[in-house]
Amino acid sequence: MTLRLYDTATRAVREFVPVTPGQVGIYHCGLTVQGPPHLGHIRKEVTFDVLRRWFEFRGYCVTLVANITDIDDKVLAKETEQDEPWWSIAYANERALHAAYAALGCLAPTYEPRATGHIPEMVELMAQLIERGHAYPADDGSGDVYFDVRSWPDYGALSHQRLDDMEPATDAAARGKRDPRDFALWKGHKEGEPVTASWPTPWGRGRPGWHLECSAMVGKYLGDEFDIHGGGLDLRFPHHENELAQSTAAGRPFARYWMHNAMLNLDGEKMSKSVGSPLLVSEVVKRFRPIDVRYYLVAPHYRSVIEFTEAALQEAATAFQRIEGYVVRATEVTAGVDPATGEPDPDFTAAMDDDLAVPAALAALQGSVREGNKLLVDGDSPALAANLAGVRRMLGLLGLDPLDPGWQDSGPDRSAEVVDGLVTALLDQRHDARARRDFAAADAIRDRLREAGVEVEDTPQGPRWTVAG
RNA sequence: GGUGGAGUGGCCGAGAGGCGAGGCAACGGACUGCAAAUCCGUCUACGAGGGUUCAAAUCCCUUCUCCACCUCCA
DSSP states (O other), rough: OOOOOTTTTTTTEEEOOOTTTTTEEEEEEEESSSOOOHHHHHHHHHHHHHHHHHHHTTOOOEEEEEEOOOOSSHHHHHHHHTSSHHHHHHOOOOHHHHHHHHHTTOOSSBBOGGGGGGGHHHHHHHHHHHHHHHHOOOSSSSSEEEEEEETTTTTTTTTTOOGGGGGOTTTGGGTTTTTTOOOEEEOOOOOOGGGGGOOOTTTTSEEEEHHHHHHHOOOOOOOSSSEEEEGGGGGIIIIHHHHHHHHTTTTTTTEEEEEEEOEEEETTEEESTTTTSSOBBHHHHHHSOOHHHHHHSSOOOTTTTTOOOOHHHHHHHHHHHHHHHHHHHHHHHHHHOOOGOOOOHHHHHHHHBOOOOHHHHHHHHHHHHHHHHHHHOOOSOHHHEEEEEEEEHHHHHHOOOOOGGGTOOSSSOOOOHHHHHHHHHHHHHHHHHHHTTTTHHHHHHHHHHHHEEEEEETTTTEEEEEEEE
């Protein structure tokens, strides 16, 4: 049984063959930490989290690297906007990103390098490119360094575009570029920009262009040739195209497979274009349980666009709760099983091997749940325990095992409301008992409440209660 | 202008020439004191128009609508 993955570069599903047998190196573009993450960002995270879990299930030793781009134009723009140092803004958003990972059950990457921590590696890469004739410092003395796209015949290979068909950048003319499509490896420090956002290079002080950091960091941590490079489909061009060009032009074979997840749209367009991006992860998890949100993001194929609607998310939650209901009931009956001993359904495994066909895998899972529910009628049995372990194993591979400790206490805690409702119900009964002068019954209710830790006092405005203690 | 992707039943969402994924909802039945949950069953499909084929959601042509990217993007 082999694992097949869709490779954006060749536009085909290809059998996965690792650079090093038994190991897989995955790099996916984390985030430019210019704002807190929304549901679209976290969809990418969840996609690669599932990929990673599947590789581990398949016996691979996974090295997962996701970058943090903590310096770029947008981060600097926020400094002015928010009147706060750029590095403080970047760090705050990085922590928000980590909180979102944790909330939605994404395992931590093996490493998460920051762009600002890898300036020497970038300078080294630029020097290689200049030496090989694929990059040049701008003639205008700005300190910018550009990649020379005309010097690299393969430019456009990833996105299958011809250089001459591309729309030229509108800002190119004034910036000392040899060709309008040349992209900045490095941006010279400009008057008015914070000095903290500049680093020395042989070509003057400046800061990374957007693409250079990924090539530098992936090379450092995964090597010149590695297995999978991923990210959102919107990164394919220019970001990944440029990474590919600058890395290969420097003599590095680079990624063997390119994987891109589709966008999550809101009101018919990409979320990042929506004003204010209302679907911040931190907001959504106030209204929906994180595990339900994860199910919603995992359930469609990763290469299908998700049109976000509240109703669809609600429906996903209902669908997941059916699965969860079985897991909880079966666990009560069997006194628990170790999911690590569970066997996934063969259809589940086959689906996942086929470019992570989660929808088909979920169909297999639903079948197992149905079988389990039938077994549940007869109470505990070895068959039920085996089924439960299998279901939990499959759920775990999607990061959706509801009994995983990571999900405990996640989501809105409604217990205070529930306690209030229960106490009120009892106080109503006590009121009725007093109204019919059945003081023995009324006192019995008050005593039961006191035993449970609730003190009741009668006041002219009616009874009030407090949690004793 | 260039490069891709999508349009499937009330809804979500797979599939990519034959044997109609799956879920949610609805309806019928079983179970239940009543519910809930669960199980069994039923129903509704492939944007439009042509064509190829014994057979088309799937291939071809025409057409409509939508989305992404073309140097800010996950």
